[in-house]
Amino acid sequence: xxxxxxxxxxxxxxxxxxxxxxxxxxxxxxxxxxxxxxxxxxxxxxxxxxxxxxxxxxxxxxxxxxxxxxxxxxxxxxxxxxxxxxxxxxxxxxxxxxxxxxxxxxxxxxxxxxxxxxxxxxxxxxxxxxxxxxxxxxxxxxxxxxxxxxxxxxxxxxxxxxxxxxxxxxxxxxxxxxxxxxxxxxxxxxxxxxxxxxxxxxxxxxxxxxxxxxxxxxxxxxxxxxxxxxxxxxxxxxxxxxxxxxxxxxxxxxxxxxxxxxxxxxxxxxxxxxxxxxxxxxxxxxxxxxxxxxxxxxxxxxxxxxxxxxxxxxxxxxxxxxxxxxxxxxxxxxxxxxxxxxxxxxxxxxxxxxxxxx
Numbered sequence: 001x002x003x004x005x006x007x008x009x010x011x012x013x014x015x016x017x018x019x020x021x022x023x024x025x026x027x028x029x030x031x032x033x034x035x036x037x038x039x040x041x042x043x044x045x046x047x048x049x050x051x052x053x054x055x056x057x058x059x060x061x062x063x064x065x066x067x068x069x070x071x072x073x074x075x076x077x078x079x080x081x082x083x084x085x086x087x088x089x090x091x092x093x094x095x096x097x098x099x100x101x102x103x104x105x106x107x108x109x110x111x112x113x114x115x116x117x118x119x120x121x122x123x124x125x126x127x128x129x130x131x132x133x134x135x136x137x138x139x140x141x142x143x144x145x146x147x148x149x150x151x152x153x154x155x156x157x158x159x160x161x162x163x164x165x166x167x168x169x170x171x172x173x174x175x176x177x178x179x180x181x182x183x184x185x186x187x188x189x190x191x192x193x194x195x196x197x198x199x200x201x202x203x204x205x206x207x208x209x210x211x212x213x214x215x216x217x218x219x220x221x222x223x224x225x226x227x228x229x230x231x232x233x234x235x236x237x238x239x240x241x242x243x244x245x246x247x248x249x250x251x252x253x254x255x256x257x258x259x260x261x262x263x264x265x266x267x268x269x270x271x272x273x274x275x276x277x278x279x280x281x282x283x284x285x286x287x288x289x290x291x292x293x294x295x296x297x298x299x300x301x302x303x304x305x306x307x308x309x310x311x312x313x314x315x316x317x318x319x320x321x322x323x324x325x326x327x328x329x330x331x332x333x334x335x336x337x338x339x340x341x342x343x344x345x346x347x348x349x350x351x352x353x354x355x356x357x358x
Contacts, residue, residue, distance in 0.1 A: 021115045026358055030111050031104040033352035038103020041345035042095050047088035048337040049095070051075045053155040055330035056285040072333045091154030094173055098147030102140045107349055110136035110219055129223045130216035137215025138208055145207060146200035150177055152288045203287030206311045210280025214273050221269035222346055229257060229265065236261035262350060263343040270342025274334050279327035281334075287314050 020026065042049070054075065055066040062078070065071035079087045113132040118124045153176050171179075185195035229236055237255045257265065287309065309317065318326045 021111050027108055027112070029356045029358045030108040030353075033349055033356055033358070034107025035100040035104035036352055037107065037345045037347075037349035038099040039096050040348045041103075041341045042099045043092070044344050045337040045341045046092045046095065047076055047079075048072065048333055050079070050088060050090060050155045052330045052333045052337060053152055053285060055333065056282050057152075057156050057289050058329075059156060066329055069332055072336065091151045094147055094151035094154055098144045098151055102144030102148075103345070105140040105143060106136050106215065109139045124223070124227070126220055126224060129220040133219025134212045134216035136219070137211040141204070141207060141211055145204055148207075149200050149202060149288045150180065152285060153180060156289050203284040206280050206283040206287065206314075209311075210277040210284060214277035214280075217276050218269050218273035218342065221272050222265060222342075225265045225268060226257065229261060230255050256350070256354070259347065262347045266346030267339040267343035269346070270338040271335060273342075274331075274338040278331055278334060282318065282327050282329060283311060283314050286318060287311070 021030075051062070051065075051072055054062040062075050065075040065078070076088065083090070110132055113135050114129075117128050117132050150173070154171065154173070180199050181196035183199050185199055237257050322329065
């Protein structure tokens, strides 16, 4: 029997070799793919991200908009009226500087931890997926956290004009970084360099607490939903050829979710992850702006905040000030931003993996 010719425009062999995840090439490609995916996702939701930070940190000018669904859009309109389009993207340069290494390391680390913890398909469980995701998220924090704090301070800063004729000038990246570095710190008595460096890690501990459920639940939900979709053999996926595994030479058909199914699975995973970790995010944001909050005069009836609050002290401060609901301020806008962010992030990452053949 004569073998049929391959379709026009395709390689002579439609069977691809499964790439080993332990090679330098795979690591570098997954870093690039993850970084690009993270930047694309953050750019899509940048305006909502800035408003969410203003709500979380109780910025005096925008507190009147928090607590209502349409308050998000009113705040965006207010920022646009006062500062233009650039105002909606204030701090976005710091966001991109932070998100590229963060997303790159997170996705790359997850692939490596997944290979280590779950080398075979039958080894995959919800717990192991959560563990691999949590480890990947925490690993990425050590490099990206100072840039996240810098981005938060840039987004929080609201400067009013001295008079009606003066121009509003937002603080720049270098100026904000210099202010943070020179803010007082208990360690500054021993070394100004050590104290200034530690200022960029304010709120790091609650961030780690929040990252464990956030990244873990996100990857677990995404992988579980994707596996469930494939097992149903429905019309929401398409074949993307065959691969020959590097171990054993076994061939299997590879499947790819359709674009809308990919976006749906990614969005749902983000929704669940955001709910599980949001209180830690609120605590982190408050600790990140502690250097600005200490200069704020508190009314006698309001809760007071220490100059250098611990995680527990900040938790008590938020609860005394706004009650249990204070830990979920801005959650509605959090949902509005996290669904498209995760949807775009996972979609672009999967697309980049296909494009870069990994």
